[in-house]
Amino acid sequence: MPGPHRLIPRFPGRLPYMLAGAVDALGNGFYAAFSLLFFQKVTGLPMEEVGLGLSVAFVATLLASPAIGAGIDRFGAKRMLVAGNLTAAVGFAGYLLVTDLPGLVLAATLTSLANRIYYPGASALIGELVSGKDRDALIAVRSTVLLSAVGLGGLVSGVAVGFGGYEIVAGVQVASYAGAALLLSRVPVPARAPADRPRGGGTLAVLRDRRFMAFIVVTLPISFAQDVFIWALPLYAGAELHMSPAVIGVLSAWNTLLAAVTQMPVSRLQRNTRRARGAALGAVLYAVSFAAFGLAGMLPGVATLLVATTVYVLAERVQFPPLEALKISMAPAELRGRYMAVYSMLCGGLTAAVAPLLFTLAMGVSPTLLWTALGVGVLLSAGGYLLLGEQPATDPAENDRVSA
Template identity: 40%
Template sequence: MLRSSSRTSATGPFLVGMFVDALGNGLYVPLTLLFIQEVTGLPTPVVGLGVTVAATIGLAANPVAGVLIDRFDARTVLVGTYVIRALGFALYPLVSGFGPLIAVAAVIACGDRAFYPASSSYVAVLTKDGGRDRLYALMATARNVAFGLGGLLSAAAVSLAGGYALIAALNAASFVIASAFLLRIRPTPGEHPPSPARGGYRQVLTDGPFMGLVSVEQAFTLTKLILSVGLPLYAVSVLGAPPAVLGILYTINTLLVAAGQMGVRRLQRHARRTHAMALSGVVFIASCVLYALAAPLPPGPPRIAALVAATLVFTLAELMHATPSASLAAGAAPPALRGRYLAVHQMTWSVGQVVAPAGFSLLLGSAPLSLWGALATLLALASAGLLRLSARLPAEAVSDALDGRP
């Protein structure tokens, strides 16, 4: 329970902003390349290359965001990410060439990359007196529900005349509305960095326990990318499953993550976060085994049933991992350098999105089952590493109970 009334009153507008933001993103993300092609009128190869170049440029926004968060505050940076993405989507319909495409897509990519350390840092500010796990779980629930609703609305929007331009306008509006909710929040005690940040990224990179945490998180991030990057190739190319199955698996995952986050969080509230994450690693390994066991089954319904079962176990592991991971990283970061610490922690996604497409394709192309063996090995090492890190990370980060907080 949040003890500060000002922080408690701030969580409502914050969560509404997160919901509206995700609703707009849900309209766009499932159709990303098609959306850009239809809005700009550019050929598919040009769009693909432009988005790749823009995403590469956007990687730099992650460490820059960390500096800005520590220099100013997380809420200011978070509002900034909304404003620049609103501008980017508003400009998309005006794009008519390769250069403008890169410029607009890069602005949006920078906003996307800066959003994650900023939002995670702001949760840490709002929950300084406790309740961090609960707010992370609530945020994940709100965003998954909104993202699912946005995906449904996108299917209706594209059937309308000018539907893609409408999606661009609605997504831009969602960022404006989300920033308006954040700006309504009065500054909370401790929102600004407590003192001038010293040490910079050198301190982060020489913090052995925290960098150990980042290393094990990379294994979990790669595993989570399976659902969007590796599983479509495995299910269709290796198992011969119809592409429509992928939509079913994605829907199962999205709905259960939205519905189960708070319940799983309640079950974990007395556990050490390192141990909760390690247990999620074991469950992720079980899902890898189930995905691998689908291959020797007869084609058709048996393989599809195995994919559904494996995805259910995968989703449970995802639920078990998400909240402890976010809370542990935020708690292990010194307040004066929290922006930089969480920016480094979020880089696991940037690295994963670079490594996963080529790595997963290579493993599936050479020996399909080796993908699951490689992930299971990484997860086993990560889970063991978390148990060793439990005594090296700050006690109040590992468990609120160790610090006497709820």
């Protein structure tokens, strides 16, 4: 096993594991640059039907989260991730054949199902591959690789679409998901100990775990904070501050670039910081960034948004590895898939579903209300992490320190 201060942990299959993430993220960078526009252009359906079809698929697959968690526990995270990547490849290939709403719902359900598998599966696989401080280190370096690949994909996607049309986005996605599945299949996973094999209790065992459910409640404000750049900032900068789309694009590019280059240095500085304290510090930095965003209407707008974005990115980078490692460490190995699926459903799926509505309603009342509510929420999260951090992790092999 590597020493406690190794930046990149070593484990069997490290190279194909990292390459799989990079290939997957590169394809997602192509897609993320166009999002809803991609679906409308490829299918030729009205935007209203596209929105309806995607919403139906999102809700349907969100309800499948408990079954996905059970599948991870029964078959292993690697097998589920390979299956999820292949499902996504079929789904994106299907978009090229869509001619009506039912066809869109079917293709979107496949891709959305793959997305529901990915988040709990990726966390559970990290839990299977490494332990202790190596877990934090792997989360940090993997995050750096993924952010860099997404940024690169987004950078070249516009040129690629100009030459090949939006169909090239679907083609790249199919190839990236298939490639990621092949690479992941080459990653050896340690054999499970008898005590780590699935046991009874199912999702109800997760819901009865008071500490883990408290952790989810504490993390809900952070989940909303993580959606700010997707929903709140474009609306705020465009409709409220009357800034051009170019400014929003620059902020988005700065967000991605800064996140990619700062994750490893930030994690190195946090090497000897307790995970709960790292998560709390990130929450406090989120609050500072929201205060700065709120001041953009009274101070020089572009400069203030740039400063606020910088603090926001640092908050993400400070918090992500310790929060992810803390989440994984709280789940018993034999039920890790179910734990990660419940977390993903509540702190990812549900918050993503309601964030656009809540952000829009709050912005309609007052931008100050939005930024204040977000700031108060993450400060409550900071206090919650410090309280929860005093209790031991479920996994006895885990310590409660951040390493990178």
